[in-house]
Amino acid sequence: MRYKILCSDLDGTLLATKSDVSAFAISEIRRIKGRMRIILVSARMPKAMRYIQQDLGITKEPLICYNGAYILHQTRELASVEIGLEHLLKIDELAYTLKIDMGLYHKDEWYVPKNSERVQKEIRYTKSAPVFKNIQATLSDWSRRDIGAHKVMLMGTKDSSDTIFTQLEASLGDHLHLYRSNDTLIEIVPRSVSKRSAIEFLLRSDESLSEVIAFGDNYNDIEMLQAVGCGVAVENAREEVKQVAQRLTARNTEDGVAHFIKTHL
Known part of the structure; x- marks a missing residue:
C-alpha cells in the first residue's frame, strides 16, 4: 500500500542516540519527504523537537507535542488542551506528600523546583533548559495568567512512582492520561488527547488512518500503532507495544526506523 503519512515517535524510536537522529535517518527521511508527509509525534516540548525537524528538512510539516496536547504548524497553534489548575493542585499535593519532584510544561515553558541528575539528563537529551522555580509559585503565576499544563512530569523512586500512579x-483517571516512561518517571497529559487523536486531527479530507505508517516504542505509542494502517515497533520497544504492532524493525540504536524506510518505502 502507498502510505500518505509517516508518523514517528522520537525518544527510543527515531533517535539513534538520546538526542539526535543519525545521518542515515536524515538521508532516508529526506529521500521520501517529497511523496509523503513526515510528522513527528512526541511527548517532548516544541523546542525540543524543532531542531530534529530542521535536521530532517521537514519544517513545513506540523508538530505533535506533549503526546497530542499541543499541535503546531510552524509558529501557528492548531490545537491546545491543558490540565487545569484544580487537577494540578491535586497532583502537587500527592507529589509533595510522597517527596516526588514535578516538572510543569506549557507550550515552550518548562518549570522545575530544583536541579537534579534527572533534570540534567533531560537538558542534555532535549537540548532545552528549564526555569528553576517553586511549584506553588509557578501555579500561582499560571492562575494569574489563566493557563494550565500541557504536560506534567513526575520524578520519584520506583516505590513512590508506583504509589502515586495508583x-x-x-x-x-477520568481526566488524565498517565504514562510510565520508566520505573521512576511518569508523564501526565489531558485524558482527551493522545497521539492517535492528534494524527486524526491533522488528517486532510483525502487522507485516512489506514494510509498512515507509524513507528513507536513505549506505552504512549500503543493506541497510535493500533489505529494506523501499519504500526511498526522497534526491537527495543516494550513487549506490550510489540504485541500490538503489525511489523517489527531493528532497535533505535541500530537505526531501525531508517532501515525499515529503506527496505519498504
Whole structure:
C-alpha cells in the first residue's frame, strides 16, 4: 500500500542516540519527504523537537507535542488542551506528600523546583533548559495568567512512582492520561488527547488512518500503532507495544526506523 503519512515517535524510536537522529535517518527521511508527509509525534516540548525537524528538512510539516496536547504548524497553534489548575493542585499535593519532584510544561515553558541528575539528563537529551522555580509559585503565576499544563512530569523512586500512579489513576483517571516512561518517571497529559487523536486531527479530507505508517516504542505509542494502517515497533520497544504492532524493525540504536524506510518505502 502507498502510505500518505509517516508518523514517528522520537525518544527510543527515531533517535539513534538520546538526542539526535543519525545521518542515515536524515538521508532516508529526506529521500521520501517529497511523496509523503513526515510528522513527528512526541511527548517532548516544541523546542525540543524543532531542531530534529530542521535536521530532517521537514519544517513545513506540523508538530505533535506533549503526546497530542499541543499541535503546531510552524509558529501557528492548531490545537491546545491543558490540565487545569484544580487537577494540578491535586497532583502537587500527592507529589509533595510522597517527596516526588514535578516538572510543569506549557507550550515552550518548562518549570522545575530544583536541579537534579534527572533534570540534567533531560537538558542534555532535549537540548532545552528549564526555569528553576517553586511549584506553588509557578501555579500561582499560571492562575494569574489563566493557563494550565500541557504536560506534567513526575520524578520519584520506583516505590513512590508506583504509589502515586495508583492514587492518580483512582482519583483523576477520568481526566488524565498517565504514562510510565520508566520505573521512576511518569508523564501526565489531558485524558482527551493522545497521539492517535492528534494524527486524526491533522488528517486532510483525502487522507485516512489506514494510509498512515507509524513507528513507536513505549506505552504512549500503543493506541497510535493500533489505529494506523501499519504500526511498526522497534526491537527495543516494550513487549506490550510489540504485541500490538503489525511489523517489527531493528532497535533505535541500530537505526531501525531508517532501515525499515529503506527496505519498504
